[in-house]
Amino acid sequence: MNILITGSTGMVGKNLINHNNAKEYSISGPSSKEINLLDKSKILDWLAKNPTDLIIHCAGLVGGIQANINNQSGFLFNNLQMGINLIDAAYKSGIRNFINLGSSCIYPKNISNEIDESMLLSGKLEETNEGYAIAKISVAKYCQFLSEKGFNYKTIIPCNIYGKYDDFSETGSHMIPGVIARMHKAKINNDNYIEIWGDGKARREFMYAEDLADAIWFCVKNIKQIPKFINVGIGEDFSIKDYYQTISEIVGFKGEFKFNRTKPVGMKRKLICSKIINQLGWMPKFSLNKGISYTYNYYTKEIQN
Structure with a gap:
């Protein structure tokens, strides 16, 4: 099977390509210069020259809470344009199998219990990443509508992700890589304290990126069986303070x-x-402590050096 992976240089794309299951397929991971997802004609040209049986769409403009607040329009436009262009080009090229990577931010805010797939579009979105969420919802719905025409266009909705190949920069990082970088620096500088945004009580679910890659390959093998929208998480959340505490113990920040x-x-x-993906036979393998330990080891060996 010939598989196109967009965003192959990003965290999810790299973890997909380096996963053992990737060896079973012929994979193309062109750069943005080779296939510009903002230009549908370029996508159509690439697909005409490269036989493709399935597309895994991981590319996107991503960032933490401050980056989203500062650039709502850019997050909406770029992610919407790339997703719709790619899906429409795949559909017009007769590609029947497509896995779209969504985000849990597409769900309504202020849901205190577990969020299942039926809750999509059931309430108001979180304002801090509204642009990104609207783009992701639109792309997921386009996949759904094409699935109803007999195509296998499915959307995986993961919880927050961290791990190898993550962005540890001050401006572009999400919470866990950002905290790892800040805490490592604070340890080196012998700082007395580190700042946490808010009161630390907000709760989040984070999954190690290798687990997400494993789940995506599981969905590739079972693309006809999985529903149009399918959540992928670890089934457990922790407070922001819990994450800081775990990271401080692993980093050695006192x-x-x-x-x-x-x-x-x-x-x-x-x-x-x-529950749906668990019932189909997939379960995560990495605990929070193990995942953060591996991520910090990657950060010190690959990023710091």
Whole structure:
């Protein structure tokens, strides 16, 4: 089977390509220069020259809470344009199998219990990443509508992801890689404290990126059986303070936490229900402690050096 992976240089794309299951397929991972997803004619040209049986769409403009707040229009436009262009080009090229990578931010805010797939479009979105969420919802719905025409166009909705090949930069990182980088620096500088946005009580579900790659390959093999939307998570959430505490123990930071309650924190809780994929036979393999330990080891060996 010939598989196109977009976003092959990003965290999810690299973990997919380096997964053992990738060896079973012929994989293409062109760069944005080779296939510009903002130009549908370029996508059509590439697909005409490269036989493709299935597409895994991982490309996108991503960032943490501050990056989303500062660039709502860019997150909406770029992610919507890339997704719709790629799906429409795949459909017009007769490609019957497509796995779209969604995001748990497409679900309504302020849901205190587990979020299942039926809750999509059932309430108001979180304002801090509204642009990104609207783009992701639109792309997922386009996949759904084409699936109803007999195509296998499915959307995987993961919880928050971290791990090898993550972005540890100050401006572009999500929470776990950002905290790892800040805490490592604080340890080196012998800082007395590190700041946490909010009161630390907001809860999040984070999954190690290798687990997500494993789930995506599981869905590739079972693409006809999985529903149009399918959650992928670890089935457990922790408070922001819990994550800081776990990271501090692994990094070896001995200072205190100071809470900045003037900063935005996003949704109070975001735990997705992964019962469908679990019942189909997939389960995560990495605990939080193991995943963060592996990520910190990667950061010190690959990023710092």
